[in-house]
Amino acid sequence: MTDPLVKAARAAQARAYAPYSRFRVGAALESESGEVYVGCNVENASYGLTICAERAAVCAAVAAGAQRFRRAVVVSDADPPAAPCGACRQVLSEFGRDFRVDAVGPRGTATWTMAELLPAAFGREQLS
Ligand code: THU
Numbered sequence: 001m002t003d004p005l006v007k008a009a010r011a012a013q014a015r016a017y018a019p020y021s022r023f024r025v026g027a028a029l030e031s032e033s034g035e036v037y038v039g040c041n042v043e044n045a046s047y048g049l050t051i052c053a054e055r056a057a058v059c060a061a062v063a064a065g066a067q068r069f070r071r072a073v074v075v076s077d078a079d080p081p082a083a084p085c086g087a088c089r090q091v092l093s094e095f096g097r098d099f100r101v102d103a104v105g106p107r108g109t110a111t112w113t114m115a116e117l118l119p120a121a122f123g124r125e126q127l128s
């Protein structure tokens with residue numbers, strides 16, 4: 001049986017808008033209350049304005065009222081599976097250091113915790 005979070009991320013990947021790179025990414029976040037929020041990459045003719053799938057999913061979750069995550073899944077066609085980029089790690093890290101992040105590719109899955117993906121993160125502690 002397919003993991004529901006992977007299924008949600010795959011469905012989002014299919015909706016990616018990536019006419020420039022042709023690299024389609026889907027992300028799904030499971031909140032602590034069990035809700036699922038998805039995002040996909042949305043590219044732009046002004047390339048630097050591109051939004052990654054993970055950050056799109058974070059925005060969808062926060063807009064819907066979820067701020068604590070249990071798990072994140074990122075699906076792409078990269079082999080080995082593509083981990084979130086540095087900017088997305090920083091944004092995900094704002095909402096939890098302990099949750100699991102799975103990167104799914106065509107031939108397997110790589111798993112980390114958020115803290116493993118972004119050790120020594122900059123966070124709210126630095127601002128107080
Ligand atoms: N991309 C993501 O959506 N997430 C990442 O973590 C890395 C890169 C997207 C951005 C761009 O549309 C395409 O992948 C190629 O960089």
